[in-house]
Amino acid sequence: MIEALxxxxxxxxxxxxxxxxxxxxxxxxxxxxxxxxRGALQALAAxxxxxxxxxxxxxxxxxxxxxxxxxxxxxxAQTLEALAAxxxxxxxxxxxxxxxxxxxxxxxxxxxxxxAQTLEALAAxxxxxxxxxxxxxxxxxxxxxxxxxxxEALARALQALPAExxxxxxxxxxxxxxxxxxxxxxxxxxEALARALQALPAExxxxxxxxxxxxxxxxxxxxxxxxxxxxxAQxxxxxxxxxxxxxxxxxxxxxxxxxxxxxxxxxxEALARALxALxxxxxxxxxxxxxxxxxxxxxxxxxxxxxxxxRGALQSAxxxxxxxxxxxxxxxxxxxxxxxxxxxxxxxVGAGG
Numbered sequence: 182m183i184e185a186l187x188x189x190x191x192x193x194x195x196x197x198x199x200x201x202x203x204x205x206x207x208x209x210x211x212x213x214x215x216x217x218x219r220g221a222l223q224a225l226a227a228x229x230x231x232x233x234x235x236x237x238x239x240x241x242x243x244x245x246x247x248x249x250x251x252x253x254x255x256x257x258a259q260t261l262e263a264l265a266a267x268x269x270x271x272x273x274x275x276x277x278x279x280x281x282x283x284x285x286x287x288x289x290x291x292x293x294x295x296x297a298q299t300l301e302a303l304a305a306x307x308x309x310x311x312x313x314x315x316x317x318x319x320x321x322x323x324x325x326x327x328x329x330x331x332x333e334a335l336a337r338a339l340q341a342l343p344a345e346x347x348x349x350x351x352x353x354x355x356x357x358x359x360x361x362x363x364x365x366x367x368x369x370x371x372e373a374l375a376r377a378l379q380a381l382p383a384e385x386x387x388x389x390x391x392x393x394x395x396x397x398x399x400x401x402x403x404x405x406x407x408x409x410x411x412x413x414a415q416x417x418x419x420x421x422x423x424x425x426x427x428x429x430x431x432x433x434x435x436x437x438x439x440x441x442x443x444x445x446x447x448x449x450e451a452l453a454r455a456l457x458a459l460x461x462x463x464x465x466x467x468x469x470x471x472x473x474x475x476x477x478x479x480x481x482x483x484x485x486x487x488x489x490x491x492r493g494a495l496q497s498a499x500x501x502x503x504x505x506x507x508x509x510x511x512x513x514x515x516x517x518x519x520x521x522x523x524x525x526x527x528x529x530v531g532a533g534g
Contacts, residue, residue, distance in 0.1 A: 192228065202221045202222055206237050207240040210248070218260070219259045222237065231267070237260075238268065238272060241257055242272060245261070246276075251289065251295045281318045284296050288326070294331050301337060304338070305341075315338075316339070323354050324353065324354075329374045336381045340381070351381075355378075355389060358378050363393070371415070372412045378419045385420065385421055390422035402432075405435070407455075411452070411454050411458070413455075422462075437470070450486055454490055471498040475491055475495050479492070
């Protein structure tokens with residue numbers, strides 16, 4: 182309600198609305214209530230005085246230092262994000278100490294995700310020394326945790342910190358992620374690791390990219406699960422390497438075969454997304470090879486979601502064909518709520534495999 186009305190409120194009305202919100206933030210520890218209050222606080226943030234911001238921050242920072250409940254930590258992190266512009270350097274340090282302590286001590290995936298989100302909210306206010314301190318804790322956890330969604334959150338926190346990774350630190354983080362990718366079979370976990378790889382502020386060498394690519398391509402050739410194919414294709418997309426003719430064939434063959442055989446709209450959608458992810462890695466000839474089964478399926482299917490996904494795959498493959506043909510001076514080609522780590526483990530498709 183407050184979020185909808187906030188733009189219309191006068192200064193006096195905003196202050197009247199803020200009073201109970203600030204009082205409740207200071208009193209509640211319920212994560213759902215905190216999220217609702219954070220929405221109201223975010224809507225009214227422009228109207229906050231310095232004194233009100235400090236009034237709201239004090240209990241939030243205190244609770245961050247005291248709780249280990251992942252839901253509550255996440256709600257507190259979101260509240261902190263709404264107030265981040267008002268943080269002083271001293272408050273950032275006050276919040277940082279317990280966050281880093283918990284990052285260093287916990288092995289709980291959900292807690293790590295919430296703590297990484299808190300660190301992201303604090304990042305802009307950290308000094309160079311504080312950022313380096315945070316960097317060390319995050320890198321240590323990246324090396325220790327095996328939970329894909331926690332790794333993704335930690336990689337985002339690493340990206341947000343105002344500190345440069347040394348070459349050794351970058352390689353340390355990359356090695357951990359590449360190792361996890363080589364060990365993981367669960368589709369959603371693979372997608373999380375691909376995002377973590379993209380978020381990591383470090384560049385893979387050609388040798389590292391090829392090292393990571395080999396087991397992924399091998400698994401693409403072995404699986405018939407369309408959702409796993411989509412996830413594996415996203416990992417390929419995240420790697421900064423152009424596929425050789427043999428590698429592209431290895432990746433494309435099972436995807437194109439299933440596109441040609443399936444009629445289920447959800448399956449076509451997943452396979453089209455896999456092709457969309459692979460398209461930037463293809464040569465002109467490889468992209469032309471991909472067009473035929475996609476065009477055939479567009480002519481067969483009537484499901485809107487599948488048609489949208491197939492159209493996206495067609496545009497991606499067609500774009501690659503056009504670029505290759507243009508470069509060669511030839512005729513242009515044709516163009517046209519995830520689960521978390523805990524629920525993955527509970528369903529028996531954890532990160533390992």
